[in-house]
Amino acid sequence: MGPTGTGRSKTLTETDEELHPLRRILPDSSDNQDGVLHIGGCSLPELAAVYGTPLYVYDEETLRAQARRVSAAFASSSARVSFAAKACATVAVLRVFREEGLGLDTVSAGEIEAGLRAGFAPAHMHLHGNAKSDEDLARALELDLGAIVVDNLDELRRLESMSLGRSTRARVILRLALSVGAKTHAYLLTSGADTKFGLGHDELQTALSRLGKSSTLRLIGLHAHPGSQISDARVYTAALASLLETVELVKTHGLGVEEAGIGGGWAVPYVPNDPALAPEDLAASLRGLLPNRIRLAVEPGRALVARAGVAVYRVVSVKQRPAGRLVAVDGGMGDNPRPVFYGAGYSAIPVNDPAAAAKGSDRLVGRYCEEGDVLAEGVHLPVVPGDLIAVPTAGAYQLSMASAYNLVPQPAVVLVSRGRARLVTRRASHGELLSRELDGL
Numbered sequence: 001m002g003p004t005g006t007g008r009s010k011t012l013t014e015t016d017e018e019l020h021p022l023r024r025i026l027p028d029s030s031d032n033q034d035g036v037l038h039i040g041g042c043s044l045p046e047l048a049a050v051y052g053t054p055l056y057v058y059d060e061e062t063l064r065a066q067a068r069r070v071s072a073a074f075a076s077s078s079a080r081v082s083f084a085a086k087a088c089a090t091v092a093v094l095r096v097f098r099e100e101g102l103g104l105d106t107v108s109a110g111e112i113e114a115g116l117r118a119g120f121a122p123a124h125m126h127l128h129g130n131a132k133s134d135e136d137l138a139r140a141l142e143l144d145l146g147a148i149v150v151d152n153l154d155e156l157r158r159l160e161s162m163s164l165g166r167s168t169r170a171r172v173i174l175r176l177a178l179s180v181g182a183k184t185h186a187y188l189l190t191s192g193a194d195t196k197f198g199l200g201h202d203e204l205q206t207a208l209s210r211l212g213k214s215s216t217l218r219l220i221g222l223h224a225h226p227g228s229q230i231s232d233a234r235v236y237t238a239a240l241a242s243l244l245e246t247v248e249l250v251k252t253h254g255l256g257v258e259e260a261g262i263g264g265g266w267a268v269p270y271v272p273n274d275p276a277l278a279p280e281d282l283a284a285s286l287r288g289l290l291p292n293r294i295r296l297a298v299e300p301g302r303a304l305v306a307r308a309g310v311a312v313y314r315v316v317s318v319k320q321r322p323a324g325r326l327v328a329v330d331g332g333m334g335d336n337p338r339p340v341f342y343g344a345g346y347s348a349i350p351v352n353d354p355a356a357a358a359k360g361s362d363r364l365v366g367r368y369c370e371e372g373d374v375l376a377e378g379v380h381l382p383v384v385p386g387d388l389i390a391v392p393t394a395g396a397y398q399l400s401m402a403s404a405y406n407l408v409p410q411p412a413v414v415l416v417s418r419g420r421a422r423l424v425t426r427r428a429s430h431g432e433l434l435s436r437e438l439d440g441l
């Protein structure tokens with residue numbers, strides 16, 4: 001049930017050449033119907049009127065299309081494709097990916113729980129994390145997850161003692177700290193001698209000799225996640241080559257490797273001209289590199305989900321500043337901390353005049369008490385208070401990183417498809433935010 005469009009169902013590109021560059025950053029079903037932005041056949045102003053703002057709108061068609069696209073790209077290499085839940089742990093989104101046959105990469109007992117709620121079989125989930133809690137490990141062992149990706153020697157020792165007495169050996173993948181020359185923001189670099197993730201070379205030797213003697217753990221694979229927003233496929237071919245070299249070392253310990261995992265991190269465009277790494281191109285550059293007996297594993301997050309989501313905000317105030325207009329909306333760093341964390345750039349589109357979206361001198365700022373709470377810079381926003389603004393490519397690492405800073409409740413989420421909208425996450429309430437406070441009751 002929910003707001004519907006006017007019935008015309010042409011896509012943005014078909015209806016409006018002016019909007020063509022936005023196609024790279026908007027959901028597949030986006031449409032400019034009579035000057036109003038629609039997604040999944042639903043009018044954004046109608047959705048905002050029913051569910052309030054800020055509102056996150058996910059397009060089911062784009063989620064499914066991306067999942068199918070990635071699966072098809074890697075089908076000939078029989079790769080294991082998992083969605084990295086950290087990018088978006090919204091259960092309804094996870095359910096779509098489960099229905100599309102993907103596995104799930106989790107990093108906590110909480111994400112495992114979300115995966116179970118979405119119907120994932122434990123065998124199709126694996127657990128990552130550089131500082132997993134005992135609770136995380138215990139839950140993974142209890143459910144007999146597909147694999148636990150061991151990050152460090154302390155974890156390996158803990159896991160060995162926690163798995164004593166089990167009837168089956170827990171499957172383990174070792175995460176390596178490889179240097180593969182990934183060029184990205186320092187906070188998005190997750191591989192290399194100096195990063196916090198994975199085992200260095202000497203640590204790997206120790207891990208292998210422990211696993212060679214272990215009666216409770218079984219090594220099944222090696223993993224390296226180079227980083228995120230990587231647009232150069234050579235980073236992944238280098239990572240895979242290093243993993244395959246390491247297989248020789250593994251064999252010297254009497255162990256074998258069934259799987260080589262190169263993580264996710266494929267670049268997606270946040271603004272129309274950003275570089276991207278197409279799954280087909282990545283798959284093509286990896287083809288033929290793996291020996292038959294070793295399976296490839298990939299675990300993209302943002303590439304599957306970023307473009308499917310759009311954040312919708314309402315304009316609260318507009319100020320004139322020497323450098324341009326300053327447009328303040330009712331959300332910001334609480335629902336999207338990425339600009340503050342990584343200096344991430346975004347586009348912004350006036351919902352009731354999408355064709356006006358362009359580069360300009362306006363700044364879109366949030367409602368939070370930080371000067372750095374900027375959602376988009378260098379945009380053109382001919383809007384007045386009360387108007388709506390859509391921020392595209394909002395599907396990844398926004399809701400999953402959202403906070404309740406300033407005690408502003410986290411937004412609601414709707415899933416749209418073929419003119420129907422379904423509320424899948426309700427807006428948080430003030431009572432809920434204060435519910436853990438024991439004083440003043």
Ligand SMILES: Cc1ncc(COP(=O)(O)O)c(C=O)c1O
Nearest residue numbers: 084225228264265266300301302
């Ligand atoms: C181990 C691992 N796998 C997959 C991902 C997903 O990355 P992305 O969402 O950039 O594809 C990450 C992101 O940090 C990661 O650390």
